[in-house]
Amino acid sequence: MTNTPEWAEDVKAESDAHTAAENAPETDPLPKSFTPGGTFFLHAPDTPPAVWGEGGDVLWAEGESLILAGPQGVGKTTIAHQVIRGRLGLQDTVLGMPVRPGKRVLMLLMDRPAQARRAGHRIYSKDDEKFLNEHLVIWEGPPPYDLAKRPEILAAMCERAKADTVLVDSIKDGAIGISADEVGAGYNRARQKALAEGVQVLENHHTKKAGTNGAEPNALADVYGSTWITAGSGSVIMLWGEAGDPIVSFRHLKQPMNEVGPFQLIHDHASGLTTVRHAVDxxxxxxxxxxxxxxxxxxxxxxxxxxxxxxxxxxxxxxxxxxxxxxxxxxxxxxxxxxxxxxxxxxxxxxxxxxxx
Known part of the structure; x- marks a missing residue:
């Protein structure tokens, strides 16, 4: 049974107090949390600011979550580690596209943390241990509360870790029963609360066993769980192949702007690095x-x-x-x-x- 840390109990108490305050009668006719409509719409950027990508080719947009979806063993965690390494400022690009550095990353390694540790060992093996200790924080195993039932916990964990980026690996381990819409909606609320606090959210997720008639999945409906999982995300990437395959397919199913790919990717399992094998020119x-x-x-x-x-x-x-x-x-x-x-x-x-x- 997972021990609940004291700070998590404090967060729960703070959340209950905040909920009571939200239900109190509103006295200010225009709270500061509101934004004037002209400012909101007329000053929107032409292209979304990218965490990963450039110009209109954006795989991960600022303020929107990115889902890396696929079956087991196709390299979701491997690619996630590389993107996180970019957020740490330790590499400039992933799949040939730039990653904007952040400050500190929290990794929620809830799905097979030992395997994620081995993958990370290959990728971070040449990096400075002191630097990683200062800028990378790990949480192993289930969160202190189900994220769908306590949506404030994800943002609180990021705040406690002083992280501006979080990797959720994987969604199914943070919220139990995500095929149910009420659970999917609850998890999406947790994600949105973290985004509202300025945290950039990267999520590993799974697919159904195959697409329509057993074909390669190529639609959002092929992603496992409630529709609210993908509906609340800004970008969804689908990886497909057999477990352990060195070559997998890449499709950008949901885009902040332009569709990127499709590609074929090569995973170098020895180094833990991924490159684009084939893209139509x-x-x-x-x-x-x-x-x-x-x-x-x-x-x-x-x-x-x-x-x-x-x-x-x-x-x-x-x-x-x-x-x-x-x-x-x-x-x-x-x-x-x-x-x-x-x-x-x-x-x-x-x-x-x-x-x-």
Whole structure:
């Protein structure tokens, strides 16, 4: 049975007092916690500030949680350790994308902490022990209370650890029965309370055994548990493969802005590092197509490794091509005949003149 620390009892008492205060009659017609609507909406940034990512390619947005979902053994904890190492300022990028440093990280290693410790040993083995002791705090095993039943506990643990970042590994171990909506909603409230206190939240989570008809999961519905688990998160990444596979697939199922990937990833189990093995280079595809141009169907077929990409996949490919047009890297040419597809060419490319043809 887990011993409840004294500070957790104090937090519970403080929370009960705060709840009573919240239920008291409101005397101030406009409490300071409110924000004027013009300030809130008109000063929003064009792109979300990134904890992990840059520009519109954001995997983890500031003030929004990131879920790394997947079955056992596909490298969720390995990638999480690398992102946390970036938050500690010990590495600049993960999967080729920058990670913004923070101050101190709390790791809630609730799911197989011994295994997470071995993975971390490989990744942090060359780092300074004193620095890690000052900037990285570990909690092993279940939290002092179920996070769905006591939503204030997650933020309180971060406050006690003086952490501005928390890794929840994994969600199912922090709240029992997450397939139930009331539990999922309770856990989401815990997550939102931590975010409201300025803590950046990274979460490891699991999937259902497989996607539709046993296929690779590629939708939010394939993530295990109540819909409130993914609904309350800003970004969801799906990893898929067999346990221990050195190569796994990466799909960005929910995005703060642009969709990143899909990729194939290589896990180097000896070093604990992960790199991108394969990503479709649309500019190179356009170059190869030459005067024939590239269509959204061509791009979707390559990006999603499907001879019959869905309408949603074709639209994702079209958006990716449109982003390259906005950057001036590609030129978009409308069809001359009804029913013909839009084609994309390199930014300085031109169709052959009709006289030349």
């Amino acid at each position: 649309l500019l190179e595809m356009v170059r190869i197509k030459g005067v024939h141009g590239l269509t959204a169907l061509d791009a979707a077929t390559a990006m999603f490794e499907s001879q019959k990409p869905t309408a949603a996949e074709r639209e994702k490919a079209r958006r990716r091509l449109a982003q390259l047009v906005d950057k001036g890297l590609l030129a978009k040419v409308e069809p001359e005949a009804p029913g013909d597809p839009v084609r994309f060419f390199l930014g300085r490319a031109r169709l052959p003149s009709r006289e030349a043809s």
